Amino acid sequence: xxxxVASEANRIWHAVDTLTxxxxxSKDPAALNEIVRLRHLAVxxxxxxxxxxxxxxxxxxxxDVVGQPPEIxxxxxxxxxxxxxxxxxxxxxxxxxxxxSRVSSLRVNIDRAFAAxxxxxxxxxxxxxxxxxxxxxxxxxxxxxxxxCGAMWSADSPPAFFDIVEAMxxxxxxxxxxxxxxxPPVLSVNKCTMRRVSPETFPSxxxxxxxxxxxxxxxxxxxxxxECGGDTPAPGLxxxxxxxxxxxxxxxxxxxxxxxxxEAEVVRVLEGQKPATPHFRxxxxxxxxxxxxxxxxxxxxxxxxxxxxxxWFFTPSTFPATxxxxxx
Numbered sequence: 001x002x003x004x005v006a007s008e009a010n011r012i013w014h015a016v017d018t019l020t021x022x023x024x025x026s027k028d029p030a031a032l033n034e035i036v037r038l039r040h041l042a043v044x045x046x047x048x049x050x051x052x053x054x055x056x057x058x059x060x061x062x063x064d065v066v067g068q069p070p071e072i073x074x075x076x077x078x079x080x081x082x083x084x085x086x087x088x089x090x091x092x093x094x095x096x097x098x099x100x101s102r103v104s105s106l107r108v109n110i111d112r113a114f115a116a117x118x119x120x121x122x123x124x125x126x127x128x129x130x131x132x133x134x135x136x137x138x139x140x141x142x143x144x145x146x147x148x149c150g151a152m153w154s155a156d157s158p159p160a161f162f163d164i165v166e167a168m169x170x171x172x173x174x175x176x177x178x179x180x181x182x183x184p185p186v187l188s189v190n191k192c193t194m195r196r197v198s199p200e201t202f203p204s205x206x207x208x209x210x211x212x213x214x215x216x217x218x219x220x221x222x223x224x225x226x227e228c229g230g231d232t233p234a235p236g237l238x239x240x241x242x243x244x245x246x247x248x249x250x251x252x253x254x255x256x257x258x259x260x261x262x263e264a265e266v267v268r269v270l271e272g273q274k275p276a277t278p279h280f281r282x283x284x285x286x287x288x289x290x291x292x293x294x295x296x297x298x299x300x301x302x303x304x305x306x307x308x309x310x311x312w313f314f315t316p317s318t319f320p321a322t323x324x325x326x327x328x
Contacts, residue, residue, distance in 0.1 A: 012038050019034060020035060023035070032125070032161075033158045036326070046316045048183075048316045049317070050182060050183060050217075050318070056083060058087045059080075059084055060088040060089075061081050062084070062088070065089060067274070068278070069092065070091075070093065071092075074096045075096075077092075077172070079179040079180045082219070086180075086219075086287070086292075089241055090243045090288060090293070091239060091288035093278055093285070094285045095281070097171050097221075100282065102167055102170075106163060106309070110225070117156075125159060128156065128158055130153070136324050137323070139153075139189060142190060154193065157194075164311065173311075173313070177219045181218075181315050183217075184316070185219075185313035186313070186326060188324060189325075190322075191212075191220075191311075194308075195307065195310060196306070197305060197307075198305055199233070199235055199298075201296050202298070203298050204260045204296070205266050206250075206261055206293070207244065207247055207290060212323075213318075213320055216314065216319070216320055217317075218314045218315070219289055219312070220289070220292075220310060220312045221312075222288075223309045223311070224285075224307075224308045226307045226308070227279075227281055227282060229280045230280075233302055235297050237278065237296065237297050238275040238294065239292070240275060243291075249261070252265075277297045
């Protein structure tokens with residue numbers, strides 16, 4: 001990195017740190033928008049040096065767990081626990097990743113952001129559609145598709161995005177996930193999403209790697225803001241709690257979308273087991289990568305909506321060209 005590039009990177013990060021410290025005390029819409037813009041600019045100055053022997057070898061921390069995601073409390077979350085769980089079980093369920101007060105605050109943010117998007121004014125501080133720098137993909141058409149699915153990109157609500165990044169750092173997620181991935185992680189506008197899911201939603205089995213790319217190094221931190229799954233009246237997740245080593249065939253049989261997986265294929269990889277449908281409490285999280293097979297967990301009789309946060313962390317060296325990055 002040249003001296004000029006290093007100087008510019010230091011300037012950007014200094015501005016991010018300064019504005020972030022100020023906004024913890026007093027939220028200013030212009031400053032919050034500027035933080036999102038600066039995090040986008042900062043990506044160009046991140047190192048792109050992939051770990052030479054990634055992925056690392058991890059032992060199985062949960063050798064007795066079969067047919068369900070392994071579980072730990074947030075205080076026990078480490079890189080070894082994450083890596084071992086993903087590489088042997090496909091995922092890791094982390095209880096209490098966010099505190100009740102943090103969940104309550106973030107749910108208020110979701111409500112305000114969605115209300116601002118559909119309100120009489122075209123935009124306000126809680127809804128400000130992000131515009132990437134020249135050279136990055138346009139977000140307009142994809143944004144419409146996300147909205148039609150009942151979701152919203154977190155970066156389109158700078159106050160909500162600010163609190164999400166703060167929550168992730170307080171939970172040590174960038175540090176732990178970055179160590180696992182072997183690079184300083186980045187977010188994307190496209191895959192950091194606040195979601196509202198209807199009890200009538202149709203499930204679609206999938207692996208996110210089918211549309212992000214099989215070689216992308218990534219971890220999703222999916223956090224429920226609603227009690228859901230299990231025997232609750234709100235849809236959670238249905239999952240195949242085992243490690244997949246490759247992408248499964250898509251767009252065949254009962255698959256609802258081009259990147260979806262036929263239910264017969266899901267039955268095959270389950271090898272006689274049933275899909276797991278964990279019970280999530282507000283603040284619980286499921287961590288997994290792009291090979292993990294899952295879908296929305298639906299069943300007859302559901303009556304409640306589910307709110308959740310989907311936050312994918314990527315490596316700069318394998319970041320998908322079709323996405324728009326944000327430094328974290």
